Amino acid sequence: MNALLLAVDVPPISNVTIWGAGPLGFNKTAAIYVFAALATMLVFVLGTRRKDALVPAGLLQNTAESGVGFVRNQIIMQTMGTDGLQYLPYLTALFFFIFFSSITEIIPFVQFPANARFGMPLVLALVTWVIYNVVGVAKQGPLHYLKNSLIPPGVPKPILILVIPIEFVSTFIVRPFSLMVRLFANMLAGHLILVTFAALSAGLWAAKVTVVIMPFSFGLLVAMTGFEILVAFLQAFIFTILTAVYIDSSMHPSH
Amino acid sequence: MRKRIHALVAVLGITFVLGLLAAPANAAETIEPAKPLSTEAAKQCFEKLAKGGDVTADDCQKAPSPLLPAKNEILWGTASFLVLLIAVWKFGVPAVKNMEKAREDRIRNDLESAEKAKAEAEAEKAQYLAQIAGAKDEAGRLIEEARQAAETVRADLVARAEQEANDIRARAQADIANQTNQAMAQLRTDVASLSIDLAGRIVERNLDSDTNRQLVDSFIDQVARSN
Amino acid sequence: MALLHLLLAQAAADPTKGLTAIGRGIVYGGAAIGPGIGIGLVVGNAITAMARQPESAGTVRTTMFLGIAFTEALALFGFVLAFIISG
Secondary structure, three states: OHHHHOOOOOOOHHHHHOOOOOHHHOOHHHHHHHHHHHHHHHHHHHHOOOOOOOOOOOHHHHHHHHHHHHHHHHHHHHHOHHHHHHHHHHHHHHHHHHHHHHHHHHOOOOOOOHHHOOHHHHHHHHHHHHHHHHHHHHHHOHHHHHHHHHOOOOOOHHHHHHHHHHHHHHHHHHHHHHHHHHHHHHHHHHHHHHHHHHHHHHHHHHOOHHHHHHHHHHHHHHHHHHHHHHHHHHHHHHHHHHHHHHHHHHHOOOO | OHHHHHHHHHHHHHHHHHHHHHHHHHHHHHOOOOOHHHOHHHHHHHHHHHHOOOOOHHHHHOOOOOOOOOHHHHHHHHHHHHHHHHHHHHHHHHHHHHHHHHHHHHHHHHHHHHHHHHHHHHHHHHHHHHHHHHHHHHHHHHHHHHHHHHHHHHHHHHHHHHHHHHHHHHHHHHHHHHHHHHHHHHHHHHHHHHHHHHHHHHHHHHOOHHHHHHHHHHHHHHHHHHO | OHHHHHHHHHHHOOOOHHHHHHHHHHHHHHHHHHHHHHHHHHHHHHHHHHHHOHHHHHHHHHHHHHHHHHHHHHHHHHHHHHHHOOO
């Protein structure tokens, strides 16, 4: 009876996120990362060919220009001000790379966000961690940087015993960790939701009686696919703007 | 349009090549849920289990954790990101900046040249207006001159015509007076001779002619004076 | 091989095995409560702010997403922790 009604075959998580390795360890995830880099470069190469076009015309030119403009106006100007314009290339590369390697989640026949694997979020978060620490040490000197990041202004002395460990953990450990986990877990969760609803739709379609409620599951699948576009963009944006915020806190400490 | 098609073809081609490269791995994973027995590690685990090692059956059934980072993926991803970072740093952002700067320059140039053209047009318009005003003045002056000339000509003509008319009238009056005088003289002569003739004829019959002529002359003078 | 299958069958019938799944569910469910309330507060107050001052909606929206990201991180820690738990 059970089998007649519903035979949902939800694959184990390791089967929808872990891919075997081809030659040189090249697998689907690696292919998506290479695609993300190539797609970004393609956007910039093709989008910046017509140098003196008065009106930005064409999808690629719009993407290249509004992408850089977005990173500059919405991310750097909102957090760091004009001092931060030197980080424009890093933040632009970060934004496009994360966005393109996440948006593959909804591209048909690929349907896997490469950031649902732990590797690259870890690397990117570490790069950001290194950058904001190096910037802090270079701008303020090692001792001032430690003092400014560990001791918040206006805290009474006795509480410092409590505050300093908390600040240390939050600045040097939780920041990169949450940056990494936020991207990774959002993408993994979105991917699992899509996989679940896809498997559920397939199961409902296969069983004869339950096919009438299949449209609900399928409709939710479509809606979640749309939502994942927003999530891919939002996670790229949040990763980038948090990087900018962290670099800003190293550049302009609050006294 | 052609460029867009080329770009699309390039993206599709790259995607296809990437798919081909990743295909073996992909295919191997999608056949069946990975049964623990099908992986190499699980086989070794089961051999250990069969020999009575310190593992349990659950350990052998465990699927690989989705949390563990894979070295190959980190390497490929880091390499891609580094290449992308360098490309964006060296070429991408400068290219966009150049493009924006070129556009800014072009817009500024266009605006400036438009401003200049407008100023030129204004100047030319003022010039034209001045010229038109000058032409109007000139025309007015010419008309006035012409009117004055016509007036002069008219006055001249009228004066000459009046003069002529006066001349003609004077001449006619002179002629008339002349004629009258002549006629008077003639008439007087004729009347005198006729009267003399008549009186002679009368007097021949009765008196001498001299006394009678004197009488007639005095009579005629009397007549002329009273006339 | 027969021994292996026997062992597998025994393992599958192990009644403690499902406890892992229950534990995972509790962990993630518990971790989602606080951030759920927190995100609600963040978004609700952001909407109030936007309704009061529509001209600053852009800044408020950016800050709102940042706040959501910070709050959401806790739920995601729970999500990851649920995977780390193994029975």
